[in-house]
Amino acid sequence: MERVAAPGETTYSTSGFIRLTRPQLTGTLAGLALSLLLAALDQTIVGTAMPSIITQLLGFDRYPWVTTAYLLTSTVAVPIFAKLSDIYGRKWFFLAGAVVFVASSALCGAAGQMNFIPLDGMNQLIVFRGIQGLGAGIMFGLIFTIIGDVFSPAERGKYQGLFAAVWGVASIFGPTLGGWLTDHLSWRWAFYVNLPVGIIAIAAIYLEFPYFHPQGVRRIIDWMGVFTLTACLVPLLLALTWVTDYGWTSMRVEALLMVAAVMLGLFLLTEMKAAEPLLPLSLFRDSVITICSIANFVLGMGMFGVIIYLPLFMQGVLGVSATQSGSLLTPLMLAAVIGNIFGGQVTSRLGRYKALAIVGSILVAAGMIIFAGMDGATLQSRVVLGMVIAGIGMGLVQPVYTVAVQNSAPRQHMGTATASSQFFRSIGSTMGVAVFGSLFLTIYKRDFASSIPPGTPQVALEPFSNPLLLDQLRPQLEAAFGRYPDGPNLLHTLMGGVRASLVHGLQVIFVVGAVIMTAAVVVNVMLREIPLRGHRRAGSGPPAEPG
Incomplete structure (x- = not known):
């Protein structure tokens, strides 16, 4: 039976390492949820606004860098600032990340209007997106x-699941919100919308989340570890981003991968000798942390690396419009949200996580197997079925890994261990996109080249280099080919070659993804279960240190 607080005693509503009163808990959860919502929305809203951004800022040749700059800085920031928070505390780093994110959002929205900066509008946006990614990485790594x-x-588990669901909800409504803001206001409001929500989140965390000074840690910054990790991740991510454009054997990709490999070796040597390593390698002596890191990497590579090709299948093979293709992804995200909430609740009630990890990984593998069996005659209902099954599985496993890692990690390494889980999933998804993209383009180009009738002029083939644009160009293509003898038949043959090449290329990457996710089931079976430690009694206790 819970003890009633005596008069004058502070009553706490949480029972973790940091104990919060009811108002502190409400303010902290509100601030964290709004911050996560902002970071998640930003990744989906901006994608919808990009066509308008490119048109106004005249930056078609540089548009991938808007995403690449954000990816680079956010990925690098997660492990570095997680470690710093283990040493110096979470509150001020989180607030700094939130302030950087909000301020850079304002700068992104004003890109091209600041004539005093010696860069054109597109380059301004790229720089500001890199700064924004830094803030987002700090926030996301600490939430x-x-x-x-x-x-x-x-x-x-319950709260990790609920917060993971926030990300899913943002992914569902982000594209619609981005389109509405772009159409009715301006693409700039895709960034300005972050300002009022971000200010509220900052105020909530500043006022209600107490500062706790970590005890029993050595306050030494591993600067060599920071340098070598950054020098490894930047060329690695650039290589993986460029591989779909230049190929694995291009000089720039090979050189970047070599630099990344050398710096990885130096980073590992540094961490073995550092007094207070950025990423303590001793963490991975714990099999739970090791298995969760591998499982996160595999999930990122096998599932997230394949998801981006579902719209291509629906548009290029099934012939649905771009609008329908976007809406068809909604079942996947809705199912993931349901899985997040359900999995979190079950984990908290039972105090165990392994069964959910196994069931979730089986469902993801089953969904991928459905995708692997799709062809040109597949019905949209089958695509939706695969997405629902895989989405529920994703929702079940995502909170599990975070909970399991935090349950095993030493208190002084909580931030580093949690960030490593997110970090490996991010690297896995980036690598999956690169590997699957390279594989798909190789098959598509080879198959389409073999389907071209002899004597076809090269100028007639130029529009077919990007199959996603063919639906939009179809009227112009029919008019252009119609001017020549037998032109309509040639166009019909080429369009058939495109569709067959798409089907083959996508089938291969879906099959590879299914194999990877089936292997992930074995990884999850190997996960050691440590019953979740019971909570301390929420009630009276020492007051929080003011912050």
Whole structure:
């Protein structure tokens, strides 16, 4: 029976390492949820606004860098600032990340209007997106760590699942919101919308989340570790981003991969000798942390690396419009949200996580197997079925890995361990996109080249280099080919070659993805289960250190 607080005693509503009163808990959760919502929305809203951005800022040749700059800085920031928060505390780093994110959002929205900066509008946007990614990486790396600080292991699953669901909801409504803002206001409001919500989140965390000074840690910054990790990740991510354009054997990709490999070796040597390593390699002696890291990497590579090709299948093979293709992804995200919430609740109630990890990985593999069996005659209902099954599986496993890692990690390495889980999933998805993209383009180009009738002029083939544009260009193509004898038949033959090449290329990557996710089931079976530690009694205790 819970003890009633005596008069004058502070009553706490959480039972983790950091104990919060009811108002502190409400303000902290509101601030964290809004921050996560902003970071998630930003990744989906901007994609919808990109055509308008490119048109106004005249930056078609540089548009991939708007995403690449954000990816580079956010990925690098996650492990570095997670470690710094283990040493110096979470609050001020989180607030700094939020302030950077909000301020850079304002700068992104004003890109091209600041004539005093010696860069054109597109380059301004790229620089500001890199700064924005830094803020987002800090926030995202600490949100789930703070949840681990506030709640006991037995309670974390519920909240980790709810916060993962926030990400899913943002992914569902982000594209629609981005389109509405772009059409009715301006693409600039895809960035300006972050300002009022971000300010509220900053105020909530500043006022209600207490500052706790970590005890029992050595306050030494591993600068060599920071340098070598950054020098490894930047060329690695650039190589993986460019590989679909230049190929694995291009000089720039090979050189970047070599630099990344050398710096990875130096990073590992540095971490073995550092007094307070950025990423303590001793963490991976714990089989739970090791298996969760591998499982996160495989999930990122096998599932997230394949998801981006579902719209291509629906548009290029099934012939649905771009608008329909976007809406067809909604079942996947809705199912993931349901899985997040359900999985979190089950984990908290049962105090165990392995069964959910196994069931979730089986469902993801089953969904991928459905995708692997799709062809030109597949009905849209089958695509939706595969997405629902895989989405539920994704939703079940995502919170599990964070909860399991936090349950096993030493208190002084909570931030680093949590960030490593997110970091490996991010690297896995980036690598999956690169590997599958390279594989798909190789098959598509080879198959389409073999289907071209002899004597076809090269100028007639130029529009077919990007199959996604063919639906939009179809009227112009029919008019152009109609001017020549037998032109309509040639166009029909080429369009048939495109569709057959798409089917083959997509089938191959779906099959490879299914194999990877089937192997992930074995990885999850190997996950050691440690019952989640029960919560401390929420009630009276020492007051929080003011912050």
